[in-house]
Amino acid sequence: MGESLVVTRINGREYTAKVDNRMLLCDFIRDVAGLTGTHVGCMTGNCGACTVLMDGLTVKSCTLLAVQANGSEITTVEGLSNGLALNPIQETFHRNYAAQCGYCTPGMLITVHYLLSKKTPMSADEIREKLSGNLCRCTGYVNIVKSVSELLKREGLLK
Amino acid sequence: MISRPFEYFTPKTLGEALAIMKRFGDEAKLLAGGQSLVPMMNLGLVAPRYIIDINKVRGLSGIRETSRALIIGAIVRHHEIASSETVRRIIPMLSEAASHIGDMHVRHRGTIGGSVCHADPAADYLPVLQVADAVFEVRDTRRKRLVKAREFFKDAFTTALKDGEVLTTVQIPKRNGWSSAYEKLEFVAGGFAVASAAVMVKLNERSEIENLMVGIGGVERRPVFLDLTPGFAGRSVGRDVAEEVEASVTSRVRDPISDIQADGEYRKAMAGVLARRAFQRCLG
Numbered sequence: 351m352g353e354s355l356v357v358t359r360i361n362g363r364e365y366t367a368k369v370d371n372r373m374l375l376c377d378f379i380r381d382v383a384g385l386t387g388t389h390v391g392c393m394t395g396n397c398g399a400c401t402v403l404m405d406g407l408t409v410k411s412c413t414l415l416a417v418q419a420n421g422s423e424i425t426t427v428e429g430l431s432n433g434l435a436l437n438p439i440q441e442t443f444h445r446n447y448a449a450q451c452g453y454c455t456p457g458m459l460i461t462v463h464y465l466l467s468k469k470t471p472m473s474a475d476e477i478r479e480k481l482s483g484n485l486c487r488c489t490g491y492v493n494i495v496k497s498v499s500e501l502l503k504r505e506g507l508l509k
Numbered sequence: 510m511i512s513r514p515f516e517y518f519t520p521k522t523l524g525e526a527l528a529i530m531k532r533f534g535d536e537a538k539l540l541a542g543g544q545s546l547v548p549m550m551n552l553g554l555v556a557p558r559y560i561i562d563i564n565k566v567r568g569l570s571g572i573r574e575t576s577r578a579l580i581i582g583a584i585v586r587h588h589e590i591a592s593s594e595t596v597r598r599i600i601p602m603l604s605e606a607a608s609h610i611g612d613m614h615v616r617h618r619g620t621i622g623g624s625v626c627h628a629d630p631a632a633d634y635l636p637v638l639q640v641a642d643a644v645f646e647v648r649d650t651r652r653k654r655l656v657k658a659r660e661f662f663k664d665a666f667t668t669a670l671k672d673g674e675v676l677t678t679v680q681i682p683k684r685n686g687w688s689s690a691y692e693k694l695e696f697v698a699g700g701f702a703v704a705s706a707a708v709m710v711k712l713n714e715r716s717e718i719e720n721l722m723v724g725i726g727g728v729e730r731r732p733v734f735l736d737l738t739p740g741f742a743g744r745s746v747g748r749d750v751a752e753e754v755e756a757s758v759t760s761r762v763r764d765p766i767s768d769i770q771a772d773g774e775y776r777k778a779m780a781g782v783l784a785r786r787a788f789q790r791c792l793g
Contacts (some may be wrong), residue, residue, distance in 0.1 A: 483612025
C-alpha cells in the first residue's frame with residue numbers, strides 16, 4: 351500500500367521509479383530525476399515557480415501527484431537548451447535583465463516557451479494575462495513583459 | 510510530501526470508479542483536475558485515505574451538442590470550455606466564466622465537474638450554471654439521477670451529492686433568442702471572485718424584456734439565483750432599467766460573506782454593480 355510505479359519521460363529521457371503515492375510531481379522532478387531547475391514556491395498552485403509542460407500543456411507541478419505523470423511526457427527548464435548555449439528565450443531574458451533573484455525564472459521560461467509555441471498573436475495586456483499564473487516576488491514584471499514582447503515581435507506575433 | 514499516506518486508484522471505467530467509491534465511502538476522494546484538492550492536501554486541510562483518480566475514466570470527457578442541449582463531460586478542462594466554439598455559440602457567459610478561472614496553468618488542469626462538486630462559493634461556474642438552468646447527471650453503482658443546478662448547492666463546499674455518487678455530465682439546455690454575459694470582480698489576477706454576476710436576458714420583437722435571470726457568485730455561502738422576470742417583464746430597455754436591475758439585485762442579497770477580502774456590505778453593493786454591467790453587455 352501507498353506506493354506506485356511511475357514511468358515518465360522528462361526532457362526526452364525515461365525515468366522509472368517506485369514512489370510514495372504522496373510524492374508530488376515537483377518533488378519527483380527534483381529528487382528522483384535530479385532536475386533542480388524546477389523550483390518549488392508555494393505548494394498551493396499559486397506562484398507558478400514549479401511550472402512544467404506535461405503532454406504539451408503548462409501545469410503547476412505542485413498540484414499533481416508524481417503518479418499522475420505515469421506515461422506522460424514532461425519538459426522542464428533544463429529541456430529548453432542543450433546546457434551549453436542559451437536558447438533565444440533565455441538569451442532575451444538575460445539581455446533585458448528579466449531576472450532579479452531568479453526564483454520565478456524557470457517557471458516564466460517554460461510559460462513563455464509554451465506561449466511562443468502556440469504562435470498566437472498577443473498584445474502587451476494579453477501577455478500579462480497569460481503570465482498571471484507566474485508570480486515574481488521581486489515584482490520585476492516590466493522586463494519580463496518586455497522580453498516576451500520582443501520575442502513575439504521577432505516572430506511577427508506582437509499585436 | 511503530503512503528510513498522510515493514501516492508496517491511489519486509476520480506474521479506466523466509470524463502473525470501476527463507482528465500485529471503489531462504494532467500497533470506501535467518505536474515506537475516498539475523487540481526484541479530477543486536482544487544482545483545489547491537491548493544494549488542500551498539501552496544506553493538510555483534507556487527508557483522504559483513498560484517492561480515486563478519474564482522469565483516465567473513459568466517457569467523462571468531451572463537449573457535445575444535441576438538438577436540445579450542450580453536454581459537457583465532468584472532466585472537461587476549463588481551457589477546453591474557454592476555447593470551444595460550440596460553447597461560445599450556445600452560451601457565451603460560460604466561455605467567459607471559464608476564461609476567468611485562476612490562470613492559464615490552472616485552466617489547463619481544472620475541470621468543470623471538479624469545480625461544481627467542490628462548490629466553492631466564489632467559483633466562477635456556479636452562478637452561470639444556475640442561470641442557464643443546467644442539470645447535472647450523477648450516478649452511483651445502482652442508478653443515475655438528474656439534479657438541477659438550482660437545487661444542487663446546499664451550502665459553502667456542500668452539495669446534493671450523496672455518498673458514492675459521481676457527477677458525470679453537465680447538461681445545459683439550448684435556448685433561442687437569449688443573450689448572456691458574466692462579470693467578475695477580483696482583487697488579484699487569478700483570484701477567486703469577491704463578487705460575480707451571470708445574466709441572461711430575452712427580449713421580444715419590440716425590444717422589451719421577456720425574461721431576465723441573474724446569478725450571483727462569491728457573495729453568499731452559495732450561489733444566489735434570482736428570476737427577475739416578474740418585476741421587469743414588458744419593460745423597454747434603457748439606462749434606467751439597468752439601474753433598477755442593480756438596485757433589485759442589491760436588495761435581494763440577504764446574507765453576504767464578510768472576510769479578509771471584503772465586508773458584506775461591499776459585496777452586496779458589488780453584486781448589483783456587476784449584475785448591471787452584465788445586463789448592459791447582454792444588450793450589446
